[in-house]
Amino acid sequence: MPDTHPASPSGAPKHVPELGEIQETLLIPLYARALETRKRHGMLSDPKAVEMVESLDYDFSRFDGARSLVGSNLRTLLFDHWVRAFLQEHPGGTVVELGTGLNTRFERLDTGHVHWFDLDLPDVTALRRRYFTDTDRRRTLALSVTDPAWTDAVRESPGPYFLAAEAVLIYLPEDQVRDVFRMIAARLPGARLALETASSHMIDGQDRHDVLSKVAARMVWRCDDPAAPAAWHPSVTLEDTRTFARLPAEVRRAVPQPTRALLSLLARVRRADIEAYRFNVYGFGDRTG
Template sequence: MTEPRRPPELGDIQETLLIPLYARAVETSKRHGMLSDPRAVEMVDAIDYDFTRFDGAKSLLGANLRTLLFDAWVADFLQRHPKGTVVEIGTGLNTRFERLDNGTVHWIDLDLPDVIELRRTFFQDTDRRRMLALSVTDPAWTDEVRKSPGPYFLAAEAVLIYLEEQQVHSVFDLIAERLPGALLALETAAGRMVDSQDSHDVLGKVAARMRWRCDDPTALERWRPGVHLTDSCSFARLPAPVARRLNPAYRLMLRAASLLRRRDMEAYRFNLFRFAD
């Protein structure tokens, strides 16, 4: 007997987790997709939500490129620290652990209580992986992370851009004070992108809105002593490990977009910060 589909029952910002979930499911159905995520397909089928509102959106491609980029950063970290701890900040229904588990990594999935409640429908805690129902602005999550072996990689994919700048600043303070030596991956959105989001092909169809405006990621180095930007890229300039995953059609599409809309593509950046020990 088929299980009834479950309504997601999420807050406005939390609802945005359904966008990258659907993006991975759609890509999985393609013959030569850039990634394969059968779990995403299962979850989309199990959730009672009108995912078709996102059909045809080019930003689904962007969501998958972002996922691959964060995957590459985490994979590099695990090559150097196979027994370290990865923290997915705002984990949503991410499946990065399924793609990258090396058998020794410790993993923490952090999100708000409504998201974790939904997530527990599909995932269970294990001896190396557990879920935390806490806000990223609550210092308690760093206390839990410190119970896991370091060093730490913190992946904040599509999360901090929805907070006010003061809240993002407080997150940086938390990490600097409580998790020295950590790496933090996050996006930044320039002001012109924040101003135009009502007409965005997917954000324009949900209630959540980006709040944090950041035109220059290097400015974040001045927030705290010892915070260093070690990498920053955009859709116009993706690192080789990500570019190699793309089929020729995707590469051609990105090359054309880089020539015609480079300024727009540079407005949304992916950044990797290191916090001093």
């Protein structure tokens, strides 16, 4: 009997995503953005995320009701804020999404001049190509973040460079993260890198996490002090660090008041949980390039 899959709203059969354990986690922020878009007054709008969720044969309902979906969207807004600020200063610069998943940041922030790379492993890029097409300013790279080959491609693009690694490096062991930092320092001097860090408190509690407990992947890199990576190379500095309780004003304005109130409450009564997950921007030396 032939395999059959549910139909999407367009009538086409849904596609079963064939992804590795870590790569499967990309479906979490995708679903979070889709749910937020369906709200009447959501904190973000991403019709492409809705389209992709509706086209995939995957049990997204396992994540329903998880408070971490709100956190995923807050993280997306914060990374959007950082990339937007970079593009306001350098509209023709280059943005690299490291471990891009099914991200749609280019659709939200394209200046008409920015050069953009979406980097991820081959199974993810194969899935991305169902929904996104390369252009003269936007390219997809089927490479690991640990592979120096991606920096060769990026160096051919106009600088300066902003690298966004959203929900990526925390799944790697520290020695690999350190190698990525050193590679960027050596090959892309002047770049900035945005990523999140998870403390031992969060790593140790992830089996009870409302979303991660539903998938096989686990965070590996423990970082109790976001300033620690600055010791890995002389050119690295920590330029900014945030928590959900300390978001930039632009991001806070996009967040509904009940969510802002909840974050303020959590910062008082569950401070360890709030401080355990941080969002950071690192600089790699002179940014005059």
